[in-house]
Amino acid sequence: MLIIVLSTLIFQHQQMTLIGISSERISTIWNRWEVRVLVLLSLFLQIVLILLGKRRKYIPKNWIRIFLWVAYLSADWIATVSLGVLSRKEGAKKTQSYDPDYVIMAFWAPFLLVHLGGPDTITAYSLEDNELWPRRLVELVVQLIVALYVLSRSWVYTKVNFLAIPMLIAGIIKIGERIWVLRTASNDVFRDSMLPRPDPGPNYAKFMDGHDAKKAEGFKISVRTIIDTSTAVRHNNLSDPLDAAFYFFRTFKPLFADLILSFQDRENSRSFFQQKETGTEAFKVIEIELGFMYDLLLTKAGLIHSWPGSICRFVSLLCTISTLIAFLIIDRNDYSTIDTSVTFLLLFGAIVLEIYAVIVLLSSDWTELWRRKQKKPLVDLISKANSCFQSCFGSCQLLPLNKRWSESVGQYNLMSHCIKCKSFKGSRTKKYIYEKLEKYWYQNLEPVHDEDEGLKEKIFVQLKEASSISDISVSEQLFAYTGNDDETKEFFHNLAQSMEENFDETILRWHIATDLCHYSDEDNDSQNVKNLIRISKLLSNYLVFLLVMHPYMLPSGIGQIRFQDTCAEAIEIIEEREYISDEKEARDLLFKVNTEILPSQIKGDRSKSVLFDACIVAKSQFLRARNDGENEQKWERISRVWVGMLSYAASQCSWNYHARRLSQGGELLTHVWLLMAHLGITKHFQISKGHLRAKLFLS
Structure with a gap:
């Protein structure tokens, strides 16, 4: 028995010894490779950011948002940790006069500063990052001091130490660019840059002195005001969508700072867009204009497309290339093969990223605008180089597509949601998981193509009518209804009032009513009716998608409460009838329910459900169309309702929410908002007939 116990104790001791040796070995290996792994990981994250940074402008999928969010946060953290590890390693070796391993590792510190400067395609993950630029400034200054500390403590007058100087210059330039862009795009600074110069107006004291002088001379004086109605309408040079978009981008930037525009701006843009023949042309200008705004708020485009930015980019690239050439020439025998290979990877990676950034720059709308203003042989060379790069890198999807937004809209159907919830009956766990994670995996997207003349044309024509x-x-x-039908005029007047009072209720009521009307007309053979049905369904599901997923973009209310109460009532009815298994059967059931008595008389105000109020709306539209024999007119009216509600929601959404969605694939709501502003349908104009000017008339 004693022998067995002793054997067990000896075995356990040997096991603990092996575990201790293994842990010590792992710790030794990690300490040896720690800096190398962190530095290469930092380089990898920079590659991810520069490749995907601009793609989020036209990819609304959740995977790219999550991937970029992790990479954006990890990139700065990894670079900061790497600098901290380098400073710690230096402390352990400070008694040695010369350590080749640490000297070459200290040479990596400026590369980490370059990484902290970030790529051109993404300086801020969201608008909130721009507001934190003072904190970012302090962090980057501290990290710069740490990098200088590492270099100073490893300085032994070797050639590698001197090579760190140009890379340090490149790192400082990158950090300076990032801070400048974040500060420029912050709300306060951006707003201040949009403010016009102070205008004291006509000299009142001088005018009155002249008035008194003429009066003393015996003249009879009368003062009259003259209205200056001149507007600087410039359409001659705006035939191309890119030129027009850039011109209006500079004029309408104050909208993204919640500032007021002048009446000249309103008349200028309204006359331009009213001359457009198709909605596709108008929306093309809006797309390019919002693309410029995305670049200004979330990338380095505003800086690198200026002369100071171009000079900084040239100096940075020159420093990196000269460092690589010098490192190839010097004697590297004192350094290990692994550290030399890591250094080459950092140098080549920095140069490749800079060249890639230049290629992306050459293929941007900013460069195209600059090229049109130049008349030099260099322009032809740049155009040929750009075409070559596009053909080489475009085929392998390395360059971002030349798209300004996702050209798609989110879709959310209440009845489909209720049918899905029925499948979770009896399983609380599954139902709970579905409700909590629904926002992340339930996102159906429908495309809005340029050739889709129906939707864009419908929105454009209706907004042009409203602008008059x-x-x-x-x-x-x-x-506003300009026809002679008093009943239709009264209908739209009541709808406008209802929308102002309870916008969320109006959305849900008409969403369900549109579904029920679609069910009754899904076999219609008229192509125009099919097109109107498709537009109505697309906008109906889109506004409910915004109500559920992004309620902050809609007028404030109790939309989510109404939605969950309406869903609860629909699910209760569906679960009571086991035979209902699809949306068609559910809609058929709702359409057959007797609604002679108003739901509010039976249910009171406890529940905010609008399920059977929507059924009443659907039946009224159905009966009216059947009596009049005008099915097409019914869908024309319904589509007009949805375009009006979309436009009203766009006008009520705050500018910062529109700007926030630019980095998440873009929203049709934002494009409609800006188009309304161009047509003068917004509160951001200083409505005036002109500037008043007083003149003295003598008699």
Whole structure:
């Protein structure tokens, strides 16, 4: 028995010894490779950021947002940790006069500063990052001091130490660029840059002195005001969408700072867009304009497309290339093969990333605008180089596509949601998981193509009609009916009032009503009716998608409460009837329910469900169309309702929410908002007939 116990103790001791040796060995290996792994990981994260940074502008998928978010946060953290490890390793070796391993590792510190400067395609993950530029400034200054400390403590007058100087210059330039761009795009600084110069107006004291002098001379004086109605309309040079977009981008930038524009800006843009024949042309200008705004708020485009930015980019690239050439020439026998290979990877990686950034720059709208203004042989050379790069890298998807937004809209159907919830009956765990994670995996997207003349044309024509009416509220302006049908005019007037009072209720009521009407007309053979149905369904599901997924983009209310109560009532009815298995059967059931008595008389105000209120709306539209024999007119009216509600929601959404969605694939709502502003349907104009000028008339 004693022998067995002793044998067990000896075995356990040997096991603990092996574990201790193994842990010590792992610790030794990690200490040896720690800096190398962190530095290469930092380089890898820079590659991810520069490749995917611009793609989020036109990819609305959740995977790219999560991937970029992790890479954006990890990139700065990894570089900071690497600098900290380098400074710690230096402390362990400070008694030695010369350590080749540490000297070459200290040479990597400037590369980490370059990484902290970030790529051109993404300086801020969201608008909130721009507001934190003072914190970022302090962090980067501290990291710069740490890098200088590492270099100073490893300085032994070797050639590698001197090579760190140009890389340090490149790192400082990169950090300076990032801080400058973050500061420029912050709300306060951006707003201040949009403010016009102070205008004291006509000299009142001088005018009155002249008035008194003429009066003393015996003249009879009368003062009259003259209205200056001149507007600087410039359409001659705006035939191309790119030129027009850049011109209006510079004019309408104050919208993204919540500032007021002048009446000249309103008349200029409104006259330009009213001359457009198709909605595709108008939306093309809007897309390019929002692309410029995305670049200005979330990338380095505003800086690198200026002369100071171009000079900084040239100096940075020159420093990196000269460092690589010098490192190839010097004697590297004192350094290990592994450290030399890591250094080459960092140098080649920095140069490749700089060249890639230049290629992306050459293929941008900013460069195309610059090229059109030049008349030099260099321009032809740049154009040929750009075409070559596009053909070489475009085929392998290394360059981002020349798209300004996702050209798609989110879709969310209430009835489909209720049918899915029925499948989780009896499983609380599955139902709980579905409800919590639904926002992340349930996102159906429908494309909005340029050739889709139906949707864009419908929105554009209706907004052009609304822009010709003034001196009324935005809701009444959007639903203004110029026809002779008094009943239709009263219908749209009541709808405008209902929308202002309870916008979320109006959305849900008409969403369900559109579904039920679509069910009754899904076999219609008319192509125009099919097109109107498709537009109505697309906008109906899109606004409910915004109500559920992004309620902050819609007017404030209790939309989510109404949605969950309406879903709860629909699910209760569906679960009571086991035979219902699809949306068609559910809609058939709802359409057959007797709604002679108003739901509010039976249910009161406890539940905010609008399920059977929507059924009443659907039946009224169905009966009216059947009595009049005008099915096409019914869908024309329904599509007009949805375009009006989309436009009203766009006008009520704050500018910062529109700007936030630019980095998540873009929103149709944002494009409609900017188009409304160009047509003068917004509160951001200083409505005036002109500048008043007083003149003295003598008699």
